[in-house]
Amino acid sequence: MTTHTNRRLVLAARPQGQVKPQDFRMEEVTVPAIGEGQLLVRNRYLSLDPYMRGAMNDRKSYRQAQPLNETMVGGTVGEVVESRHPKFAVGDVVVGGFGWQLYGVSDGAGLRKVDTRQVPMQAFLGVAGMPGVTAWVGLNRIIQPKAGETVVVSAASGAVGSVVGQLAKAAGCRVVGIAGGATKCEAVVKEYGFDACVDYKAGRLMADLAAATPNGIDGYFENVGGDILDAVLSRMNAFGRIAVCGLIAGYNDEPIPVNRFFQVLVSRLKIQGFIVSEFPDAWPPALEELARGVAQGRLKYHETIAKGLDAAPEAFIGLLRGQNFGKQLVELS
């Protein structure tokens, strides 16, 4: 057996407010020999996702707090390089949750073999993976749009939002994105096919949103929170549905007051927070539909790829600031 040196990033300190590079620490360790029934994976791509920010806090959240001095959690895709497991062979490509490191040892639990003949490996971390399924669940299980309704998506150019919009458009809805900056907005309309996109950085959020939603809003996929949520609430139609997937504005422990909560009563809204792992029955049909969409070229996606594990902290901080475009990945060369 070859001896492999693993490199991994652990959580060195819980962030005080904004995340800093010093909150992480690189470690090098030798990969132990695998035992019977185990396999060794060389991770090729690491997924960076907003939920990681919540996990870094040591407080009640929807997931376990990320332990200090342990490898940062995260989704990965990579190749099996050693196997003593009957169901995995060297060369298999597997999606797993090995975290911010080059290698992972597994007994196969939670690993998913993927077919990379028509879908690139890293897409299984984005459009054909957890972010895509998140979009699918929020739209199909919570918003449940009907043809002709108006669906609004915040963080519309992101890995989740761009899929929400494309799926809603395919369902016959008018689809309006909200994104930060003219470049992202242009991509939302021209590449992802949304009917309109509101640039929240342009300073006319309420007026622009009203112009883009002449018939009001029936469904809202919430990735952001704060002022954007308030603006959307003011445009919600009776019996509107809001799927709350993320609230980036709140991850730094700042309060994010909602001023127009009264609309929940006025428009008899349904609001539901969710995390995709709690919809296990949705994964198989969602993954199948999403991978097929990618293979057939119908589902568009973008990636921002940071090079090398050392670049992960800065890439993560950029993600939290909205500096990425599309799915934020780290290539673990």
Add this chain to the structure above:
Amino acid sequence: MTTHTNRRLVLAARPQGQVKPQDFRMEEVTVPAIGEGQLLVRNRYLSLDPYMRGAMNDRKSYRQAQPLNETMVGGTVGEVVESRHPKFAVGDVVVGGFGWQLYGVSDGAGLRKVDTRQVPMQAFLGVAGMPGVTAWVGLNRIIQPKAGETVVVSAASGAVGSVVGQLAKAAGCRVVGIAGGATKCEAVVKEYGFDACVDYKAGRLMADLAAATPNGIDGYFENVGGDILDAVLSRMNAFGRIAVCGLIAGYNDEPIPVNRFFQVLVSRLKIQGFIVSEFPDAWPPALEELARGVAQGRLKYHETIAKGLDAAPEAFIGLLRGQNFGKQLVELS
């Protein structure tokens, strides 16, 4: 035919902030003779309800704005005093929506005959009427509590809240009320049988609510909004449900920011605003269950009865300030 003089209160001006007595105007008119297929009702009790405050505003709400110079909307119960309608006889007791006036003419649409042999007439405006059905719908259709769960109710001593608590208790829940003042809290526990009641005027809302909900909160029936909603949000368990029935704090056009909206995501909450008229299929089973509970003495209720139509404006203002205890009625003698 006898000639009857009707007295009615119309909306004279839309309230600027707090409602004032001068926002209403008394008018006297002669009741016209009824036509074929019509009946004349002498209203005996008028129901005063928080929704009326919303109707007084001229802005998007869940109901039509109350027109200026028209009789104020409202639920009534009274006796048929003249009838040229085959299904109604003089002496029948009918629940209707004749508004703030002594007499009402109807063709029978929307009128409901009630049996007052075991349930007093005015209870059909409260526990066995719209407020009771509101409690029933919010609890059974939105919160859907399971035995052993903790259900919290704000405005717990009110016409709606007191029914919510009694129904939830009968469903095997731990039931905690929130009310203003020691007197109301005592009644909530001793008369309505809640397990505990938090006095929000005592200045220890968060601590007292935490002590009263050691296992967190699974269901919340929201009648109030504001700080109380924030306190409850901080105690909600995963997959908690919130039925938003009223938000009194917001009716005067003041913003009511919600600071802990982040809990919607953290605890994957479902929040739903509703108005009871939009659940028509719930009314028959709810009314039957509620009237039976009253007749059998299982469902307790209180009334605050203002005497005479002239007293209605002050009674309504008192209701908005929480000065009533139980269902606020006006006896139209």
